[in-house]
Amino acid sequence: MSRFKPFRINYSYVLFFTIIISLNITLNSCSQGSGKNNTNEKKLEVPVFSLKPIDIEVPQTYVCDIQAVQFVEVRAKVEGFVERIFVDEGEEVKEGQPLFQLTSIEYSELVNSARAKLMQARAEAKSAQLEVERLQVLVDKDIYSTSELELAQSKKDMAESAILEAESLLKHAQTGLSYTTIRAPFNGIVDRIPYKTGSLVKSGDLLTNITDISEIFAYYKITENEYLQYMRGQLDTAVDEEALKQQLEENLQEDEEEITLILSDGVEYPHKGKLETMEADFETGTGSIALRVRFPNPDGLIKHGASGKVQMTNTMEDVYLIPQKSTFEIQDYNYVYMLDENNIVNVRSFRPIKRYGLFYLVEGFDGGDRVVLEGLQLLQDGSHVDPKVEDTDEVYRSLNLSL
Structure with missing residues (x-):
């Protein structure tokens, strides 16, 4: 038994395609016959304006x-508890105004101890001075040898150096005591205060910021x-x-x-x-x-x-302004329709320098180049059009540009 069915021609389909082909041939013949009259058809009228170079402030x-x-971080220089806060957040302060007071008893005792050592050193130096003066009289009378006087002079020098050391210790203690009172470095405004009264702060901890926003x-x-x-x-x-x-x-x-x-x-x-x-x-x-x-x-x-x-x-000098409505964009390029001396439309690509209101700032064109203002959707490259010349200054004014 055969696997294949006999092929049958559907004459209705053949008739349908025959009619379609005949119509196409007829229409083509008519269009070719009327081609002689195409040149007499009215050209598309499009508004155009001429580019002119301008200097513009963009x-x-x-x-x-x-x-x-001025913006300064106010930090603690010594360790201690916050005893008092003299200011509030957002408050204006003057240079040297107290901001915070840390516990100062320990540093006050250090100052007292250093002051006592200084007094002791001065007393010992005075005693050494008197001893030198006494021995000087005895040496002058040849009662004592000069070696005794030199020894006394050495003790006096040691006592005087002890005074210098005691003065240094006192200044160091006084400086530490002064650090317990934190003052404003300049006129400004107090920022946030993270530590409250009673908080323990260490050397280097941020107490607040002072800003001068004059x-x-x-x-x-x-x-x-x-x-x-x-x-x-x-x-x-x-x-x-x-x-x-x-x-x-x-x-x-x-x-x-x-x-x-x-x-x-x-x-x-x-x-x-x-x-x-x-x-x-x-x-x-x-x-x-x-x-x-x-x-x-x-x-x-x-x-x-x-x-x-x-x-x-x-x-910017010698640049040109092209309205954005006169352009179209494809991928990363902008395009504009221009007219040659025969009023034939030509497409030109350009890269704008930047936007300026409703315009593009461009370079690389020539003064007098004619650009199609609008109606781009009706045009195609190579079209022959009838230009309607628009005044360039009026085009700019209509787009809210004053030159």
Whole structure:
């Protein structure tokens, strides 16, 4: 018995495909016949504007680390119990004001003992002096030999050295006693106080912090490229990196540019800062270098350790502005439609320097290059269009840009 079934032709399917093929042939013939009229169809009208080079001040922001102009850890220098706390957390203090009192009985006794030894040494020195004077009279009368006088003089010298030792011990004891009273090193604000009255503290234990926030420092980092770009803008000729650093330090002393601080809530700080100095070396690994800005803080609004952003202005010359709506992005590249002298659309890729509002800042274009403003979804590379010329300044104004 045969394993295979006889093949049967389904004539309904054959008829269906025959009709489809006939329709395709007919449509193609019609389209070819009407191709002569395509050239007479109306071209797509698109708005275009011309690029022009401009000089513009671009704000740049950098995350910064905010520190008090003075921040000191107050630590115990001697061991003892906290006897009294004279201040409270968050309180303003003056330089030399007492902050803490540690137990001082032991150190007071050391002072008394050292003072007694000093008195004893002085008495022994005085006695030795009298002995020398007495023997001097007897030697002058040839009653005693000079050896007796020399021995007495040696005892006097030993007594005087004992005075110096006793004075040193007294000063050391007095210094230890003074360490039991901890005072403010400068005018500032008291931070948290971890040890309370009665607590045992050892030498080196942290009692509190004192911060002077009358002024604050904002540290921020720039890349090596930004550093070189800034410096070469200050110099007429390119020089080696070490000379650039030296020149920057000189410029910082003369630079009157006011720098803005943006606080963590996004509000601009009312007082402007002054760029003061920079680090000596680039940071290994990141290739960045830190700069320091000083801001006044008369109201004490900013605290040590706060966060914010430093905003500076960078003047860029001969750059071009392309609206973001005139571009499209594919992977890591941005593209724009441009028109040649025959009004043919050409696609061009570019890498923006940075964003600026609703624009991209770009280089590498030429003044007068025509760019399609909008309607990109209707275009394709090689299309022949009818340009509607837009005034460049009006395009910028419509996108909230004032030049």
